[in-house]
Amino acid sequence: MDIYVFDKSFNLLGIIDSFESLIWDREFYKTGSFKLHVTLPDLDKFAAEIISLLQKGNIIMKDDSPEEAAYIEDIVLDDEDSETIEVSGFFIDNFISERIVWGQQSYTGNIEEVIKLFVKMNAITPIDLNRIIPNLMLSLNRGISKPANEVNSYGNLADLTEELALKYEVGWRVLFDLENKKFLFDVYEGKDLSVNQTVNPQAxxxxxxxxxxxxxxxxxxAGFKNVALIAGQGEGAERKLAVINNNVTGFERRELFVDARDISLEKEDDTPIPENEYEAMLVSRGESKLAELQxxxxxxxxxxxxxxxxxxxxxxxxxxxxxxxxxxxxxxxxxxxxVKEIYEKNNKxxxxxxxxxxxxxxxxxxxxxx
Structure with missing residues (x-):
C-alpha cells in the first residue's frame, strides 16, 4: 500500500511506499486519528526527502481509500536503534475543531440540516470572512429524517458536532475530494445489517x-445518568429550570445537573424568546448531556x-x-x-x-x- 502526501491546496508532494507501521483509527461519532512509523533510508538524500514530505500540516491519504485523509500534527525523529520518523495527527474532520460557534446560534430542521448549518455559519460562509476554512463545502443532503432543534453559544464546533451526532445517532466526516479540490463535510447514517431486518444482507x-x-x-x-435538571438564565428563584425523566424513582434514578446559563433569554434581535421555546432549548441541552452518559x-x-x-x-x-x-x-x-486498521509490513x-x-x-x- 502506498501513502500519498499532499499540501492543503491538494498538490501532490510525494509518495511513501515503504513504512514500518500505520495505525488508521476511523470513528463514527468523532474525529479519527492516525500514527505512521517510517524507518529512514541510509542515504542522506532519500532520508531528507521523507522528512520533507512528513511535515506538520501536510495531508496523507491511503491509496485504498482516496476519500479519507488525515493531516500531520506531531513529528518525532529518533535514532535510538535506527533512524526513524513517527508522525501522528487527525483525520481532516478535525479542521472544524479550530472554529467555535460565534455567539448564540439556533437552528431547526432535520439533524443533517442543523449540523450543516452550524458548520456553514462558522466555517464556510461566516459573517467574518477571516473565519472561512478554505475549500470546505457541504456535501449533498442524504435526506436523514430526524427532526432537531438545537442552540449553542461559543462551543467548539467539532465538540458540538460530536455531541449532536451521538444524540441523534448519525455519523459525520470530511471527505477528501481530490478531483474537485474540495473538503466535503458530510453527515451520514450506516446501513442496518442486523438480524432485526430483512431489507439488507445480514452481518x-x-x-x-x-x-x-x-x-x-x-x-x-459507570458514569450513567438518566435524570437531568437543566438550569438556564436567571438568579435564585427566578432561574429558568427544566427537568428530563423526573418519573424515574428509587435506586434506578441517577441525577445530573446541567448548567445552561449560556442559553440567552433573548433572540439576536433582542426580542424575548417565548417561555415554551426556551424550555424546549433547555430540554434539548439536557438530552445532549444525557446522551453522553449512557x-x-x-x-x-x-x-x-x-x-x-x-x-x-x-x-x-x-x-x-x-x-x-x-x-x-x-x-x-x-x-x-x-474501526482501527493496523498495517505492519505485509500484515493488516x-x-x-x-x-x-x-x-x-x-x-x-x-x-x-x-
Missing part, C-alpha cells in the same frame, strides 16, 4: 462463524480478514450489525462505532468496536468542561 459476527479472532465485552453503568455495552473484536464477511464490502463503519457470543449468552444488535489487522464508545480520560475531561 453476524461470532466466534462460531469464525469471522472473529478474539473478543472482549464491557457492560458498565450505559456502556461494547464488544471489542479482532476481525479475521479472511472471514465470510469482507470489510468495506459486507460491513463498514457506522453499520448496525449483530454480534454474538453463545458461550457468554450475549447477543447485541448494535452499531460499529470505530482490523479491530472493531461494536456498541458504545468507551470514553477515554480525555473524553471525560471534555464532558466535564462542556
Amino acid at each position: 453476524i459476527f461470532s466466534l462460531e462463524y469464525e469471522n472473529i479472532l478474539k473478543q472482549s465485552f464491557k457492560d458498565s453503568y 450505559p456502556i455495552q461494547t464488544f471489542e473484536s479482532g476481525i479475521s480478514v479472511l472471514s465470510n464477511l469482507i470489510y468495506k464490502q459486507d460491513f463498514d463503519l457506522g453499520d448496525k450489525v449483530t454480534i454474538q457470543n453463545n458461550r457468554w449468552g450475549i447477543t447485541l444488535n448494535t452499531r460499529i462505532t470505530s 489487522d482490523i479491530q472493531v468496536n461494536f456498541g458504545s464508545n468507551i470514553p477515554t480520560l480525555i473524553d471525560r475531561i471534555a464532558q466535564k468542561m462542556r
Whole structure:
C-alpha cells in the first residue's frame, strides 16, 4: 500500500511506499486519528526527502481509500536503534475543531440540516470572512429524517458536532475530494445489517462463524445518568429550570445537573424568546448531556480478514450489525462505532468496536468542561 502526501491546496508532494507501521483509527461519532512509523533510508538524500514530505500540516491519504485523509500534527525523529520518523495527527474532520460557534446560534430542521448549518455559519460562509476554512463545502443532503432543534453559544464546533451526532445517532466526516479540490463535510447514517431486518444482507459476527479472532465485552453503568435538571438564565428563584425523566424513582434514578446559563433569554434581535421555546432549548441541552452518559455495552473484536464477511464490502463503519457470543449468552444488535486498521509490513489487522464508545480520560475531561 502506498501513502500519498499532499499540501492543503491538494498538490501532490510525494509518495511513501515503504513504512514500518500505520495505525488508521476511523470513528463514527468523532474525529479519527492516525500514527505512521517510517524507518529512514541510509542515504542522506532519500532520508531528507521523507522528512520533507512528513511535515506538520501536510495531508496523507491511503491509496485504498482516496476519500479519507488525515493531516500531520506531531513529528518525532529518533535514532535510538535506527533512524526513524513517527508522525501522528487527525483525520481532516478535525479542521472544524479550530472554529467555535460565534455567539448564540439556533437552528431547526432535520439533524443533517442543523449540523450543516452550524458548520456553514462558522466555517464556510461566516459573517467574518477571516473565519472561512478554505475549500470546505457541504456535501449533498442524504435526506436523514430526524427532526432537531438545537442552540449553542461559543462551543467548539467539532465538540458540538460530536455531541449532536451521538444524540441523534448519525455519523459525520470530511471527505477528501481530490478531483474537485474540495473538503466535503458530510453527515451520514450506516446501513442496518442486523438480524432485526430483512431489507439488507445480514452481518453476524461470532466466534462460531469464525469471522472473529478474539473478543472482549464491557457492560458498565459507570458514569450513567438518566435524570437531568437543566438550569438556564436567571438568579435564585427566578432561574429558568427544566427537568428530563423526573418519573424515574428509587435506586434506578441517577441525577445530573446541567448548567445552561449560556442559553440567552433573548433572540439576536433582542426580542424575548417565548417561555415554551426556551424550555424546549433547555430540554434539548439536557438530552445532549444525557446522551453522553449512557450505559456502556461494547464488544471489542479482532476481525479475521479472511472471514465470510469482507470489510468495506459486507460491513463498514457506522453499520448496525449483530454480534454474538453463545458461550457468554450475549447477543447485541448494535452499531460499529470505530474501526482501527493496523498495517505492519505485509500484515493488516482490523479491530472493531461494536456498541458504545468507551470514553477515554480525555473524553471525560471534555464532558466535564462542556
